[in-house]
Amino acid sequence: MVKNLSRKNRNCWLEPEACSRDEIFSFCSDYIDFLSECKTERECVEYIQELALENGFVPLDTLIKKGRKPVKGDRVLVNHRDKVMILFVIGEEGIEKGINLVGSHIDTPRMDLKPSPLYEEQGMALFKTHYYGGIKKYQWTAIPLALHGIVIKSNGEKLEIVVGEDPGDTVFTITDLLPHLAKEQMEKKASEVIPGEGLNFVVGTIPREYNEDGKSIKGVKDAVLELLKDRYGMEEEDFISAELTAVPAGRATDVGLDRSLVGGYGQDDRVCAYVSFRSIMDIREPKKTCAAVFVDKEEVGSMGNTGMQSAFFENALAELIALTGGNCGDLQLGRALSNSCALSADVAAAVDPNYPDTHDKENAPRLGNGICIEKYTGHRGKSGGSDANAEYIARIRQVFNGSNIIWQSGELGKVDLGGGGTIAQFLANYGMDVLDCGIPVLNMHSPFELASKADIYMAYKAYTAFYRYME
Numbered sequence: 001m002v003k004n005l006s007r008k009n010r011n012c013w014l015e016p017e018a019c020s021r022d023e024i025f026s027f028c029s030d031y032i033d034f035l036s037e038c039k040t041e042r043e044c045v046e047y048i049q050e051l052a053l054e055n056g057f058v059p060l061d062t063l064i065k066k067g068r069k070p071v072k073g074d075r076v077l078v079n080h081r082d083k084v085m086i087l088f089v090i091g092e093e094g095i096e097k098g099i100n101l102v103g104s105h106i107d108t109p110r111m112d113l114k115p116s117p118l119y120e121e122q123g124m125a126l127f128k129t130h131y132y133g134g135i136k137k138y139q140w141t142a143i144p145l146a147l148h149g150i151v152i153k154s155n156g157e158k159l160e161i162v163v164g165e166d167p168g169d170t171v172f173t174i175t176d177l178l179p180h181l182a183k184e185q186m187e188k189k190a191s192e193v194i195p196g197e198g199l200n201f202v203v204g205t206i207p208r209e210y211n212e213d214g215k216s217i218k219g220v221k222d223a224v225l226e227l228l229k230d231r232y233g234m235e236e237e238d239f240i241s242a243e244l245t246a247v248p249a250g251r252a253t254d255v256g257l258d259r260s261l262v263g264g265y266g267q268d269d270r271v272c273a274y275v276s277f278r279s280i281m282d283i284r285e286p287k288k289t290c291a292a293v294f295v296d297k298e299e300v301g302s303m304g305n306t307g308m309q310s311a312f313f314e315n316a317l318a319e320l321i322a323l324t325g326g327n328c329g330d331l332q333l334g335r336a337l338s339n340s341c342a343l344s345a346d347v348a349a350a351v352d353p354n355y356p357d358t359h360d361k362e363n364a365p366r367l368g369n370g371i372c373i374e375k376y377t378g379h380r381g382k383s384g385g386s387d388a389n390a391e392y393i394a395r396i397r398q399v400f401n402g403s404n405i406i407w408q409s410g411e412l413g414k415v416d417l418g419g420g421g422t423i424a425q426f427l428a429n430y431g432m433d434v435l436d437c438g439i440p441v442l443n444m445h446s447p448f449e450l451a452s453k454a455d456i457y458m459a460y461k462a463y464t465a466f467y468r469y470m471e
């Protein structure tokens, strides 16, 4: 515990007593491995589940089956549809007194294959895509893409597919026009330069030749279908029950001569997800029950049965209350939810030196200045954001200052320029206190996002302090 330091202009790199460089670099080396391996929400859930099980977490279903009552220090895991994960560490106090929750999202913008993706044009076979989340479409052309996802065959068999990640593996790419012929294209608005229907990527060019009714037919699409059949036992119709997506290929990496940044795909919001995962893994026998929630569908409004608007979280909490305390009526669940404290752990938009005018400088998050608290997000006039109560922010400040956390306060950008939301508003619907609190990034929603290693490590310290000391 240290004395309350002034927050303004603290730079993590200049305060080794708050975060040593060795600790920063070692933590972020593990993070880079995670970011390189986990490029879909399913892959994130699998990663978290495997490590959680190795570290003493027990599936909630197992406890229910055995009728075993979780006690202080017990670690409980909930996997919802392989796309959402909740980790609980049971505290000393009853759950109806409220829990300390850190919620992040593990879905990211990407190119989802359409239900009937495969077609042939100009002697080439391509996959059609429908992009997911808010992107600048032009950033996704002419870069190497990997294919990730699953296919459920009509007999129920599940195929897990990853192509394009191993060294020497083949990759895919969305083609773009050469500058020489792009006069008309270059005159268009950036949002129209690449049409949504133009985000098709090449999967093959070698035709298959065969005879049908005495006629010779050459088809690249047929050749690709044959490859899919040979390699995966897949039929064309299987694409209907598949979730296949194209994401930037290759590993995340250090950026800068001083290696101070992490560059890679999907840091919004896997950086906060990874950090909160590492934090909850460190928590043993807390006073209040702690939870880390990793959700899907944030980038499309938190809809669907794996988005934060679904009832999976309250259902899981009700099960837990029923197991620990007995009779879970609406009243106990309502008390637990409304007495809880949450951090919506989502990335903040750091001010960009190439575009410094997008932020009000007094309220601009900066790389290296620590974890960022945002009182509210939302669009012009705070619409669609959750606006945290002053009393709650004061309590968080106390916890952070008491644990020598370097933090900054920010806004999403200038009032009239745009905006966005997080899962904070859906957590707030439960009546609990919620504050947006995450890591600043640059290049948000691009194929190569940037975050400061110091902020990443500081967020780990911040979420851990929140779990330990928030009362």
Ligand SMILES: [Zn+2]
Binding pocket: 105, 268, 269, 298, 346, 347
């Ligand atoms: Zn996000």
